[in-house]
Amino acid sequence: MILIRGNVEKEATAHRDIEKLKNEGFKEVLLAKYEGDKPDTAEKKAIEDMNLKELKKYAEEKGISGATSLSKGQLLEVLKEMV
Structure with missing residues (x-):
């Protein structure tokens, strides 16, 4: 799983490590598509930041x-x- 805080990304697989990063303010990252002129381009975006x-x-x-x-x-x- 990839987690992000600001411009810092970290990858963790162990549940313990994931929880530790979340407690430090990191958010889970999912892929979301741009809604603009680049429909086939994906960006990383935490689901909490999605509208x-x-x-x-x-x-x-x-x-x-x-x-x-x-x-x-x-x-x-x-x-x-699901994640």
């Missing part, structure tokens, strides 16, 4: 049914369970 529209699109891409009717908090909860 509701981005979260719904990401959830639909991951096959989560009913994503359009969920709130941002609900989407974050469901997506975090």
Whole structure:
């Protein structure tokens, strides 16, 4: 799993290491597509930093049914369970 804080990225696989980094302020990174003129380009973005529209699109891409009717908090909860 890749975690990010500011411009610092760290990769961790052990649950203990992931939790330690999260406690230090790092956030999980997922891939989100640009909505601008570069539709095929992906950027790293923490799901906590995504807006509701981005979260719904990401959830639909991951096959989560009913994503359009969920709130941002609900989407974050469901997506975090998937990671």
